[in-house]
Amino acid sequence: MSLVEIKNLKVHYPIRSGFFNRITDSVNAVDGISFNIEAGETYGLVGESGSGKSTTGKSVVGLEKVTSGSIMYKGKDITKKANRKSLDYNHDVQMIFQDSLSSLNPRKRIEDIIAEPLRNFEHLDKDSEKLRVLQLLDIVGLDADALYKYPHQFSGGQRQRIGVARAVATNPKLIIADEPVSALDLSVQAQVLNFMKKIQREFNISYLFISHDLGVVRHMCNNIAIMNNGRLVEIGTRDDIYNHPMHIYTKRLLAAIPETNVSQRAEHRAQRLAVEEVYREQQDKYYDKDGLAYPLVQITPTHSVALPEALAEQLKHEGEVQA
Amino acid sequence: MEESLNRHSKISAADLERLSKEAKGEATPSSARIVWNEFKADKPAMVALVIIVAFILFVMIAALFIDTPKMMETDIMNYNAAPGTNGFILGADTGGRPIFQQLIVGARNSIGIAMGLTVISSTFGICWGLISGYFNGLIDWGMQRVYDFMMMLPMTMMIIVLVTIIKNYNAITLTLIFSVFYWEGTSRLIRSRTLSESEKDYVAAAKTSGTGNFKIIFSEIMPNISSLLIVDTTLSFAENIGVETGLSYLGFGLPMHTPSLGTLIANANDPNNITQYWWTWLPAALLIIILCLSISYVGQVVRRSADASQRQGAAD
Ligand SMILES: Nc1ncnc2c1ncn2[C@@H]1O[C@H](COP(=O)(O)OP(=O)(O)OP(=O)(O)O)[C@@H](O)[C@H]1O
Ligand SMILES: [Mg+2]
Numbered sequence: 001m002s003l004v005e006i007k008n009l010k011v012h013y014p015i016r017s018g019f020f021n022r023i024t025d026s027v028n029a030v031d032g033i034s035f036n037i038e039a040g041e042t043y044g045l046v047g048e049s050g051s052g053k054s055t056t057g058k059s060v061v062g063l064e065k066v067t068s069g070s071i072m073y074k075g076k077d078i079t080k081k082a083n084r085k086s087l088d089y090n091h092d093v094q095m096i097f098q099d100s101l102s103s104l105n106p107r108k109r110i111e112d113i114i115a116e117p118l119r120n121f122e123h124l125d126k127d128s129e130k131l132r133v134l135q136l137l138d139i140v141g142l143d144a145d146a147l148y149k150y151p152h153q154f155s156g157g158q159r160q161r162i163g164v165a166r167a168v169a170t171n172p173k174l175i176i177a178d179e180p181v182s183a184l185d186l187s188v189q190a191q192v193l194n195f196m197k198k199i200q201r202e203f204n205i206s207y208l209f210i211s212h213d214l215g216v217v218r219h220m221c222n223n224i225a226i227m228n229n230g231r232l233v234e235i236g237t238r239d240d241i242y243n244h245p246m247h248i249y250t251k252r253l254l255a256a257i258p259e260t261n262v263s264q265r266a267e268h269r270a271q272r273l274a275v276e277e278v279y280r281e282q283q284d285k286y287y288d289k290d291g292l293a294y295p296l297v298q299i300t301p302t303h304s305v306a307l308p309e310a311l312a313e314q315l316k317h318e319g320e321v322q323a
Numbered sequence: 324m325e326e327s328l329n330r331h332s333k334i335s336a337a338d339l340e341r342l343s344k345e346a347k348g349e350a351t352p353s354s355a356r357i358v359w360n361e362f363k364a365d366k367p368a369m370v371a372l373v374i375i376v377a378f379i380l381f382v383m384i385a386a387l388f389i390d391t392p393k394m395m396e397t398d399i400m401n402y403n404a405a406p407g408t409n410g411f412i413l414g415a416d417t418g419g420r421p422i423f424q425q426l427i428v429g430a431r432n433s434i435g436i437a438m439g440l441t442v443i444s445s446t447f448g449i450c451w452g453l454i455s456g457y458f459n460g461l462i463d464w465g466m467q468r469v470y471d472f473m474m475m476l477p478m479t480m481m482i483i484v485l486v487t488i489i490k491n492y493n494a495i496t497l498t499l500i501f502s503v504f505y506w507e508g509t510s511r512l513i514r515s516r517t518l519s520e521s522e523k524d525y526v527a528a529a530k531t532s533g534t535g536n537f538k539i540i541f542s543e544i545m546p547n548i549s550s551l552l553i554v555d556t557t558l559s560f561a562e563n564i565g566v567e568t569g570l571s572y573l574g575f576g577l578p579m580h581t582p583s584l585g586t587l588i589a590n591a592n593d594p595n596n597i598t599q600y601w602w603t604w605l606p607a608a609l610l611i612i613i614l615c616l617s618i619s620y621v622g623q624v625v626r627r628s629a630d631a632s633q634r635q636g637a638a639d
Contacts, residue, residue, distance in 0.1 A: 061531050090532070091533070095528070102524045103524035130343060134338075145345055146346075147342075148346050163528075
């Protein structure tokens, strides 16, 4: 059984307008997505800005009111508040936020920030609590003198690590990492990512790793879901997504990864333009008449893609011929 | 968790005391220290603070030694006595009552009412605004309709009517009546800040850390809007001194035999007093001006110290 099973999750925000402030329309931030997260793995959720990644992540930690669908954990549907309470759900599932500065209360000292989940879930005595905080700081590579400082006295990378320390404090089974490194420069990115991998091995944590950067996701994740306008367009292993992408949206995202090798830059640019050309021409083949992605169809046991049956069949054959 | 942490971190119980001592040395100064530094850096504010504290202490203590009913007895012989004559330090009014003593008792009454009013109405308004803004949705909707209803009532008229209906009112009932009508402005202001503050990720982080709603409101959000709270409270205090004096001036505040700054300023209603007997009203007017200015000055300094980027005082 998977650690977390997300089934047909929908989050719609109402749009109110008019004189009586009635609900006239809705933003379908998340529009019927399903995937499973296994224990100990890193599951990547990729998509462009506004595709509903954060909303999905927040639903999984229980911060967002879901419109319909279910998220099963230990056999209970945690979209219901009573179930989250009875499971002590957030003891096991934590979140690293997209914006490290705004996720740390500027009025609280680092000690109180990291100890907050400990105080609510573990009820340690004063000394062992402080010891735990010091050990967590040590693990994320910060000195003990951070204890009584405030968040604004740290750099972005250090703050992100404080966020990580808080998220791992109660030894959770799953951490939602919402673009944990997208605000950081490359060298600090690598530092934080390697560090997240290290604690994953040590504490056997699963991540739901949210990112818009396929380069970073390749480094972190075994299984990946590609999200577009609230729907999933492709699910697969790292190999499926990077070496056998089928949906045009995935191909486009892959073509957008910057090429660091200078000698191949021109070639890369030509390839990107070609993909863009195909995207413009064939867009209506890949999306239904409302411009939304089709339901997923299975290509291989690990690989699913959102295409009409006929096209999927055709692409599958082409793939086999090529291989 | 414990074993795995012990395995991965070199820090053990033995280091606890040494490390926390080291960290204490590096600690950022406490907020009381910061406020004090800020006052030390701003001399006029220091003067304002000294004026307020000294004046309030003096008035509170000196008023204990004054026999108010006896002071308020009419004394025809000293009708409008000039300052310095017959032992009247600041002269006497049309009833021959000593201005200086009236000023002390009056200031105590006015300040007492303003303080009581500020404490009650600000506390209520702040809680109302915080809860309404945080919970959003149905609770917010209900609370805002109550607010709209209260705003609809003509405040001054309601107070005057209530004061006329209630036969035996004193300083305490008057404070309570005022309080009913003076929490709305604060609550709307606090609500709008709370709305935007609740959107921030640290509130979401507190929720996923298992902290309860009311603890989030009062120990996470409230400290973050403290500079707004402080400024609003000091300004309402200065304003509330005006509320009582204004109504007493119109004759609807404290009863006649209880002096207040308002009843003293009301002496200026008489054209004779304005031109010839300036001592009957001028001291009270000056007192109010100085007091209100000092209070808003102090409020500014406290706000600056609550806002790290505006501080003038040295860091340590
Ligand atoms: N509270 C809200 N009310 C209305 N619409 C919302 C709300 N929150 C998000 N949305 C909408 O839902 C969509 C998805 O938002 P979401 O924050 O999940 O995007 P994202 O994939 O995380 O993007 P980014 O990469 O920029 O963080 C957006 O179109 C956004 O406008
Ligand atoms: Mg996001």
